[in-house]
Amino acid sequence: MREEAIHDGVDVINLSLGSQVNTTFDKDPIAIAAFNAMAKGIVVVTAGGNHGPEPSTVLNDAPWLLTVGAGSVDRRFDAEVEYGTTVVGGEALVQDPASEGLRPLVYNDDDCFRFEANNIATKNKMVICKAVRDSEMQASIIRSLELSGATGVLLIEDGVLGYTTPLRDYHSYNVIQINSFEGRDLTDYAKTLNPSASVFFNGAVLGVEHSPAVASFSSRGPSRISRGLLKPDVLAPGLNILVASAAGWSDSRSSKFKVMSDTSMAAPHVAGVVALLKSAHPDWSPAAIKSAILTTAETLDNGGGPILDEQHDDAACFAMGPGHVNASRATDPGLVYDLSARDYASYICGLLGEEALKTITRNASKTCSENTPVTVPRTLTNVGPAETYTVTVHGPSWMDIRVSPDTLVFSEPGEKKAVNVTVTVNGGDLKGTADGDFVEGSLIWVSNNHLVRSPIVAVIGLPDHGL
Numbered sequence: 530m531r532e533e534a535i536h537d538g539v540d541v542i543n544l545s546l547g548s549q550v551n552t553t554f555d556k557d558p559i560a561i562a563a564f565n566a567m568a569k570g571i572v573v574v575t576a577g578g579n580h581g582p583e584p585s586t587v588l589n590d591a592p593w594l595l596t597v598g599a600g601s602v603d604r605r606f607d608a609e610v611e612y613g614t615t616v617v618g619g620e621a622l623v624q625d626p627a628s629e630g631l632r633p634l635v636y637n638d639d640d641c642f643r644f645e646a647n648n649i650a651t652k653n654k655m656v657i658c659k660a661v662r663d664s665e666m667q668a669s670i671i672r673s674l675e676l677s678g679a680t681g682v683l684l685i686e687d688g689v690l691g692y693t694t695p696l697r698d699y700h701s702y703n704v705i706q707i708n709s710f711e712g713r714d715l716t717d718y719a720k721t722l723n724p725s726a727s728v729f730f731n732g733a734v735l736g737v738e739h740s741p742a743v744a745s746f747s748s749r750g751p752s753r754i755s756r757g758l759l760k761p762d763v764l765a766p767g768l769n770i771l772v773a774s775a776a777g778w779s780d781s782r783s784s785k786f787k788v789m790s791d792t793s794m795a796a797p798h799v800a801g802v803v804a805l806l807k808s809a810h811p812d813w814s815p816a817a818i819k820s821a822i823l824t825t826a827e828t829l830d831n832g833g834g835p836i837l838d839e840q841h842d843d844a845a846c847f848a849m850g851p852g853h854v855n856a857s858r859a860t861d862p863g864l865v866y867d868l869s870a871r872d873y874a875s876y877i878c879g880l881l882g883e884e885a886l887k888t889i890t891r892n893a894s895k896t897c898s899e900n901t902p903v904t905v906p907r908t909l910t911n912v913g914p915a916e917t918y919t920v921t922v923h924g925p926s927w928m929d930i931r932v933s934p935d936t937l938v939f940s941e942p943g944e945k946k947a948v949n950v951t952v953t954v955n956g957g958d959l960k961g962t963a964d965g966d967f968v969e970g971s972l973i974w975v976s977n978n979h980l981v982r983s984p985i986v987a988v989i990g991l992p993d994h995g996l
Contacts, residue, residue, distance in 0.1 A: 535569050540807040542566060543800035544575045545793030547588035553754055554877065555885035560591040564889050567593045568870040572807070572815040574800040576792035577761040578748030582689065582839060584847065590752035590760045593873050595803070595819050598748070599767025599795040600741035600853055601693055603831055606769075607731035608705045610683060610715065612724065617715055619683070619707040620769075622696050622788060624730035628703040631727045632680055636719035641670045641682075652678030655726060657719050660686045660706075664697065675702045681728065685712035691839030693744045695790035696769050703728075740831050743848045744768040745839035747792055750847035751967070755880055756988050762819065763826050764836070764849040767795030802856045809860050810912070816868035817910065821859045824866070824981045826852030846969050846984045863913045863979025864937075867945075906947040909974070909981075911939035916976040924970025928987060929953040932972060954987050 534542055544559060554560040563573040574595045578588035589596050608621040612634075632655040641658035656679045661667050667684075674682055681703030686694050688709040696706060705728065707715065718724055744767055750760040767790065774787040799822065806818045813821070828851070830836050836852060838844040870890075877886045878897035886895050918937045922930040931951040939946070954968060967988045974981040 534566055534571055539571060541572045541574060541800050541803040543797050544573060544589070545796050547576060547578055553881060553885070554591050555881055555888040557591070559589060560594070561889050561891070563591065563594050564870070564873065565891060567815045567873075568890075570815060572803045572818050574796050574803060576796040579746045579791045579793075581743075581747045581749050582745050582848070584749045585751055585753050586748040587750045587752060587760045587847075588748060590750070590754060590758055592755075592758055592876060593815070595763070595799060595822070596761045597767075597792060597796040597799045598761035598764045598849060599744040599746065599790070599792045600764040600836075600849070601737075601744060601768040602766045602770070603735060603737045603740035604769075605734050605737050606696065607734040609729045609731065610705065610707070610726050611729065612715070612718055612726040615714065615718075617707060617711045619705040619711065620694060620696055621703070621705045621730060622698055623701060623703055624732060625701075625703055626730065628681055629728050629730060631725055634683075634719045634724040634726050635679075636716055636724075638720075641674065654679055655681050655683060655728070657683045657685065657716060659716075660684050662687060667697070668699070671699050671702060671704060681705065683707055683712075683715065683726075685709060685716065689839075690745045692739070692841055693742055693746075693768055693839040695744070695746065696788050698787055736831070738830075738832050739834075739837055739841060741766070741836060741853050742830065742841070743836065743838045743844045744790065746790065747795075747848070749845075751986075751988065759846055759850060759984060759986050761792075761848075762850045763799060763822055764853040765795040765798040767792050767798075770794040799854055802854055802859060805856060806859060813865070813912075814867055814869070816872075817865040817912070820865040820867065821862040821912075822854055823851045824864070824983055825855050825858035825862050826850065826982075827855050827858075828852040828982070846986050847967070851982065851984045861913065861979070862981060863911075863916070863976060864909045864918065864974055864981045865912055866907055866983075867910050906949050908945050908947050909937065911942055911944045911946075913942065913976075913979060915940050915942075916978065918974040918976045918979075918981070921973045921975060922970060922985075923973070924985065925968060927954060928968050928970050930970055930972060930985060937974065950985075952985060952987050 566573050575589035577596045577598045580586035606620050608619045610617040635654045636657040656674050684706045686708050694706050694708055752758040752760050769788050769790055772789050836844045838848055883897040887893050916939055920932045920935045933949050937946045967986050970985045972983050972985055
């Protein structure tokens with residue numbers, strides 16, 4: 530990766546791949562190659578993985594990588610199911626007006642494979658099914674119902690997906706995907722005598738509330754390798770993204786476009802933002818570009834409330850990092866936190882030792898004695914006009930965040946100031962909190978024109994690795 534990228538003169542690499550099992554950075558070919566690319570000024574953007582919402586599933590978690598999680602967008606392919614006086618919202622990729630109108634419903638509490646075995650007729654009826662997690666099995670079920678003459682399927686999704694339903698392509702067949710919250714009463718109604726429902730399609734609807742939200746599948750932190758790392762780094766659109774597709778790539782009936790959901794869809798959005806920043810600021814380092822993206826990320830959704838997760842609870846930092854990428858704000862962050870390859874080397878020494886440093890840097894002469902400071906102050910670089918910044922901190926009462934100095938006066942662009950941040954958590958107020966649990970706060974530098982925000986996560990019982 531490094532040699533070809535440097536030879537080609539690239540500024541950014543997007544990697545929508547990662548290992549299935551987390552391994553230490555010195556044994557991770559992506560982390561090693563990315564370190565050397567970063568040392569040459571190349572930003573490496575990676576997908577965070579699709580194993581959420583379980584904790585500690587994030588991939589590509591080295592600190593020199595820009596690791597991206599997946600969020601929803603404010604567009605949905607809207608469909609409605611009306612029964613009695615109740616209207617249930619869903620989504621459908623295929624929106625055939627000929628499928629609209631009143632249809633008898635049929636539902637089998639067992640599963641949708643057993644309609645024929647249980648002598649339940651599905652022809653000319655709308656079938657209600659509970660989704661299965663195996664996508665190939667689900668496609669087979671849908672196909673068998675299509676062949677049985679069912680007019681369509683109302684697919685009740687798994688509760689783990691919450692309000693973030695990845696749409697599936699069943700080609701020309703009428704399938705409406707309904708989240709588990711909306712589907713509960715529908716399945717109860719379907720057990721009554723002679724149930725029926727009307728289906729309506731509303732096309733692509735914009736301005737969907739609670740957007741963005743963290744997609745259920747988006748892998749969560751903390752890192753298994755270093756629990757003090759805040760990963761993923763940032764959230765970007767990754768749920769139900771319209772993409773170009775080679776015809777026949779996965780199925781003979783595939784079109785030139787499809788809708789896909791994963792963090793591999795989210796990472797290219799951020800890679801594009803990196804290219805934008807590199808164009809506007811060609812002298813910025815990879816760490817400066819990463820800082821600009823992270824400190825300007827959005828923490829609020831389109832309704833002005835906090836960004837939510839798939840269950841519509843407040844999203845944690847280990848689900849979304851500092852927030853959702855904002856390209857326009859990232860071009861003018863005011864301040865950036867800059868780091869060099871040597872700073873990352875200090876971290877590697879503290880975490881993995883000297884042999885790992887030699888492996889990752891691909892330099893057998895590297896030693897930790899030259900790279901391990903006692904303390905590591907954060908250095909802020911002014912990339913805006915002359916301004917004065919004051920710090921504000923937010924967190925629970927038992928999380929004490931101290932910043933020294935608390936005021937920074939910059940007289941010109943490019944000026945640097947060092948600050949020290951100390952976080953103390955009062956253990957007496959943390960009854961029942963075990964090692965590995967975490968609490969969240971934030972540090973914000975505020976001037977007349979800029980707001981530079983960084984989340985702070987204190988992990989209980991965590992050793993200090995020097996970064």
